[in-house]
Amino acid sequence: MTAIEKKNSKPGKPAARGIRQTMSDLHIWAGLLVGWILYAMFLTGTVSYFKEEISQWMRPELAHQAVVPDPAEVVPRIAQEMQQVAPGSNQWSLGMPDARNNVVSAFWRIAKPEKGERGFGSAVFDPQTGQKVASRETVGGEFFYRFHFQFHYMPVLWARWLASFCAMFMLVAIVSGVITHKKIFVDFFTFRGGKGQRSWLDAHNALSVFGLPFHAMITYTGLVTLMTMTMPWASTAAFKTQAERQAMQSEISAFIPAGKPSGEAAPLAPLGDMVRQAQQRWGEDRIGRVTVNNAGDTSARVIVTYGDFERVSISPKYMLFEGSTGKLLEVKDQVGAAAETRGVLYALHLGRFGDTTVRWLYFLTSLAGTAMVGTGLVMWTVKRRTKLPNPDKPYFGFWLVERLNIAAIAGLSIAMAAMLWANRLLPLEMEKRSDWEIHWFFILWGASLVWAMLRPAKRAWVELLWAGCAALALLPVVNVLTTDRPLWRSLIEGDWVFSGLELSLLALAALHAWLAVRTWRHKPKPKPQRQVAPRPAPARAADVGAVVPSAVANSAVIATDLQEARP
């Protein structure tokens, strides 16, 4: 401990501001200002590790996939259908089903888009029949994934800028947090329960530290995924011509633009054979995607791309065939060091390479990250509440932060559950049904904000947490009533997609119930009459002093706290 901190830990004696105090302020404000968005980004990102499972749950008409179909048989089946679905398209691409995903997801360029129509189309296909999936209209888990980095209802580019901006703040918050709390590793396994702000602080630290490698990695790699958008200067300076840019593009992605068609018709050679060649090279179940450029023309090209499995990189790995003859033109197995670095960082963020255990580890650590942001947000109010002249009538800033916390944290659970409810309850033949699933997400989120503003803070917390608990816990019940795949049947049949998801919903509901009970039982203590001595040695007060110097300057010890979480 330095001399400056010692001075600071004495009340009422402002001292010169040390580096850690400055960092602490930076940490607090960088965290708070974008905290609500970060919380939403964290939570939706967390569930995105299971987005395929969520998508399957949201399409209950499609039977549980016991065996992954062979891509060499699936591709020709869907290709035939593509002639009808996307006639004249100069490029279409099929994402293959795998162990976690039971549909073929296709996208294509629309040959001649009508005015105002988007240039792309997309659909999901049943790999068994080759037909468009006969299921309710839904975007599935894809929504949470998209929302995680580009939100909704706003131009994609702006949204991604906003997401990048928030991620940069997150990186600042992580680094300044580590500097602020220099004893972060010494206090590694410490949690002092029932001590008000100190408990919050310990929880915040514990959540941050044990996941620190992950949080730092996920934030940094998150920035990398959007770097060509936020920092384009290096590449625009280095690559001047269109051809150079295209070369760079092909280093970092397997995207090969469709060239000009020759105009001479030529049928595609059997696609199954090309897929087989790729399977021989990489293995049966390693095919990720099959893209066809200029189908039906002599200039047709077929690109068979390696999947994300068991490989910590998304740098392109593909085989290029001449479409009309099926001749192998090129094999791309490796890229330059820079492109490979990006590929690895990108893949680390997405975590798609992982087996089930790794995926759960990602999920749990990411959930801890969500809780880290959440505890950080709540701490802002916990710390300031003791200093309020009249806790019943806080100043506007405090009131606002508190209400936004409630809506951002408790409200988001309700909103996310609401989307799954809408998936089961909206009429199947409804116009724009999948859009309305999303609208309900936002309607419920907005409603929780209104609720949080109208009710007393503590009641709003408890009520919304219970609402979240009920919304989650009743989803398996709604599923029993609306589908023929009740939880017990999924369990008996070993359908781990359905049963795993529903059991997780129940576990999350239990978590919400626990939080609600804890918040409810907590009795605010009267305003502290005296300053309680820290336990057991003065050294502990010093720990706290090192962490939140500005708070310490006023209240010396924080053991007495009005928003103590303990009964």
Added chain:
Amino acid sequence: MNHLAIQLLSLPAFALLALAMDRHQLDLFGRELAPGQTRGLRRFGWLALLASLAVAVALKGWSLGLVTWCGHISLSAAIVILSMMAWEQRKSVKK
């Protein structure tokens, strides 16, 4: 199975490292251990942690191994913290 091996090494690694801290020694044993014992605990803790890394890399190669290992040590640390909390709670109930 592979995951179990990594977890079974990293979990005791963190438990030993936690026990090598005087604060936790006070909490658990009511006294600080002798410096020699503390050093021993710390050394074995680090050894077990390195061993878990070695197993992860040996089983899965560097790239997948490192990622998997990071996940497992995070989980282990969380389990140790939660156990410490449970221990504290039991102690305060007894009092």
